[in-house]
Amino acid sequence: MTLDLIKGNIAIAQAAFDAGCNSYFAYPITPQSEIGEYLGAIMPKANRVYVCAESEIASINMCIGSAATGGTPMTSSSSCAISLMQEGLSYACAQELPIVVASVMRAGPGLGNIYPSQADYNQAVKGGGNGDYNIIVLAPGNVQECIDYTHRAFYLAKKYRNPVFILSDGLIGQMMEPAEFTKYPYEDIDNSDWILSGAKGREPRIIRSLSETGEMHHERVKKLFQKYKTIEENEVLYKEYFTDDADIIVVSFGSLSRNVKGAVKKCREQGIKVGAFRPVTLYPFPSKKLYELSKTAKKFIVAEMNMGQMINDVKVAVKGADVDFIGRSAGDWLDIDEIVDCVKESAGGIYANI
């Protein structure tokens, strides 16, 4: 195993290339522009498609055109510009198209600022497009995971014919750390039975989302939700840290989970039985596992670099268990001591001597 010093954004770009991404369409925005710059150098040389789109509206629709006709597309963007893609994402879900979107979060609402944030949890997981749909969301917490989960994003997109988000943030995107460009580990998935390839020797295919009747629409959406059920049963990923005997479990995702781990260590040294739980797939959300943990843990604390978004999914999962929150408006970091202090405060009701 050879480790190189790799930047998070570059990790996503090279991993996408290695996963067979044959078309990349995007518009620049900080803090993810390195993805486009890197692919701008390697895609044309490999005879793959790279288009500097005129807007994020265009880039997501170029992805749709590519995916519907057998391509393996990716786009990448951030926050206020991911907002522009919501129409296209709704269509891509309805038309069941495999598209990978790397979303490198900055602060919002509005133009916000360019610092790291997790304020687009709802944007990715709940979506801003119209209608009943779900997007698979993978949240890497370090540079190696940017590589591994980018590979996985392409695999899941093709396996389920569904858009997949890699939900990173400006911190992981701009940070360098040792990681390895491993080989794409998944099998190829045949798409020849549904893509638009020209009606030669067969009936023409139509990829559409419009339903002429209510019944037709109901059937269409029902079929989508059968697929989502399969995804929920099979694709949940999470990581645990000292949860076995934990009285308090801190739930966080992505980059912040690194500091949560540090805080757990510190608390354990002080005799507080704390553990950390980290959803890796934000959709499908590891609700079942959290509910299981709620039977032994006395309290949950949700830590986020936002004003409280994932906390709503945690509350639903733990069905009435105690849930506290620590977070602050996007664009600022929660350091280890802040999290430790929060844990101590929450622990006040559990341990008499703290």
Next chain:
Amino acid sequence: MQIYKIPESLRKDTNFTFCAGCGHGVAIRSLCECIDELNLREKALAMVGVGCSAFLYHFLNIDSLECPHGRATAEAAGAKRVNPDKFVFTYQGDGDFAAIGLTESFYAGIRGENITTICINNNNYGMTGGQMGPTTLIGQVTTTTPYGRSAELNGYPLKIAEHIAMLEGTAFSARVSLDSVPNIIKAKEAIKKACEVQVKKLGFGFVEILSSCPTNWRMTPYEANEHIREKVVKEFPLGIFKNILEK
């Protein structure tokens, strides 16, 4: 003797569902004849807009993708870039192409996307019941301009084909009309050229088709064609504005 037959590129088991006198049926048939004559059907990919043009995929014997409103040229660009040997075309209304999709449409010409676009100009949003659109004539009564389109309030009609012709990457741009048999023949010739420039990999091929909308214009089909001849072509003159095949 020439025997009339349904083009191979049209499905044989469906009938057009357009209003009486609407130009869409003639436009689609002409397009399908061109695709047949250039032997492109089996590698054709249709990118279909939203509006009355959205009905297209019911009639085509061609693989089709339903695109969000205004985004057909972006989807066509994505499809063509990964499938350079396929024949990729969009079929859109003027509202789709030149209002909500103007940015994507212009960039097809700016980047010289090697695709073909047919844009139906019927001076209003037909599908939603005849509201003012980018090509509505000054003074024209629509459901959203009950006193007639006023330049002061609503600006001016957009001359689409002339603007597309100005873009470096455009290979062919023309405006044609379906108001009479001679003009229908000319329209088909223009559509064929817009297809040919793609086959020859020369850039963006574009045809704007003046098409009547008797239902929303509150006219008979005959009156609607008269109206095109008397009023519409004065605002939107017919002609080929760019043709690099004859450069």
